[in-house]
Amino acid sequence: MYVADSRGTPAPAVPPEQSAAARGTRPGRRAALAPTVLALGTVSLITDISSEMVAAVLPLYLVAGLGLSPLGFGLLDGLYNGVGALVRLAGGHLGDRFGRHKALAGAGYALSALCKPLLLLAHTLPAIGAVLALDRTGKGLRTAPRDALISLAAAPEDRGRAFGVHRAMDTAGALVGPVLAFLILRGAADGYDAVFTVSACVAALGVLVLVLFVPGRPAPARAAAGADGVPVRVSLRASVGLLRGRDLRRTGLSALLLGLCTVSDGFVFLLLQRATGLADRWFALLPLGTAAAFFLLALPLGRLADRIGRRRVFLGGHLALLLAYGLLLAGGHHPWLPYAVLLLHGGFYAATDGVLMAAAAAAVPEEHRGGGLALVQTGQALARFAAALGFGAAWTVWGPRPALAVACVLLAAAVGVCVRLRPAAD
Structure with a gap:
């Protein structure tokens, strides 16, 4: 895998038989991962710590803390998972149309981070549902642009490795988040409020890492041309x-x-x-x-x-x-x-x-x-x-x-x- 430059612009395609020499590596030795992959993996690790802290305590908080019925929790759970799936199409399309995958991903991460402290203010089913819908909207906006950045930064023959590294780092956050939430609940007087507050701070750190360390991919100077030489229009229909x-x-x-x-x-x-x-x-x-x-x-x-x-x-x-x-x-x-x-x-x-x-x-x-x-x-x-x-x-x-x-x-x-x-x- 080639190393991306400071702007995250993909390197020219290299034939497989020449790839090792062209990238300055010895045959049989794997090249370093692109900085974009490692930076996005770090963002996902931090963000997943924040998200899993909330996910670990949310069912108990809603049912035992706020007295929500199992039916109400079922409706919220469906909303929590269904909204993000539909928004992914918009996030992926807008990232392609304007050539700003990093900006769309950053907006999604920021929106989810904003929702963590809002849970402190939401105490009714409609209010909690609105906050969770916003949180899933943020996840939906960021997922496709983030994965597009990973695929564009990785050489075609190494994309499985690149996504594997990213998913491993993401899952490391899923391991740390519940443990951190458990420790906060045991040590804090207002356990749920403390979990939501710490989660918001961790999520904000993830957004900061994305802004500072994830290379942006500028829009191309001209639109890609089709087989007939006519520029390809990035539209939803296309x-x-x-x-x-x-x-x-x-x-x-x-x-x-x-x-x-x-x-x-x-x-x-x-x-x-x-x-x-x-x-x-x-x-x-x-x-x-x-x-x-x-x-x-x-x-x-x-x-x-x-x-x-x-x-x-x-x-x-x-x-x-x-x-x-x-x-x-x-x-x-x-x-x-x-x-x-x-x-x-x-x-x-x-x-x-x-x-x-x-x-x-x-x-x-x-x-x-x-x-x-x-x-x-x-x-x-x-x-x-x-x-x-x-x-x-x-x-x-x-x-x-x-x-x-x-x-x-x-x-x-x-x-x-x-x-x-x-x-x-x-």
């Missing part, structure tokens, strides 16, 4: 029209189809608790197990995807998830069961999250990078949201084990279908 391309369409369809057949994290943890008889006091540690596995496997699986193909690793991650579902169905009070399920669950995210973006980036032209990645992200996010609703309804009607058995069958069938949806670029 971004959506990217789905006419075989590779991006098949990559997006695979992500959407598999997303419809996955069980959301909260349900996985509840099923694991039921299968093992885990005490309630240990339940909050289950997400840390998934995050730890994600952190350890993100970079190795990103590198593997660069070597053997991103689609293979992406589908392999879903097979790991299918195995985790099978272990949950088998049940039994085996001492190794929680570790095996959490390792497979974290491995699933390590093999799919950044790897999917690396695969999609290969099918999207540079001038539409943010919008193209946002299309895939939005389709997957909405599919997972629908899957969570469907699994919750199936659990209510049939019970947890039959609902999980149906999810296993659907996921296995979806993997079989996606094996045939092979992009030409893979």
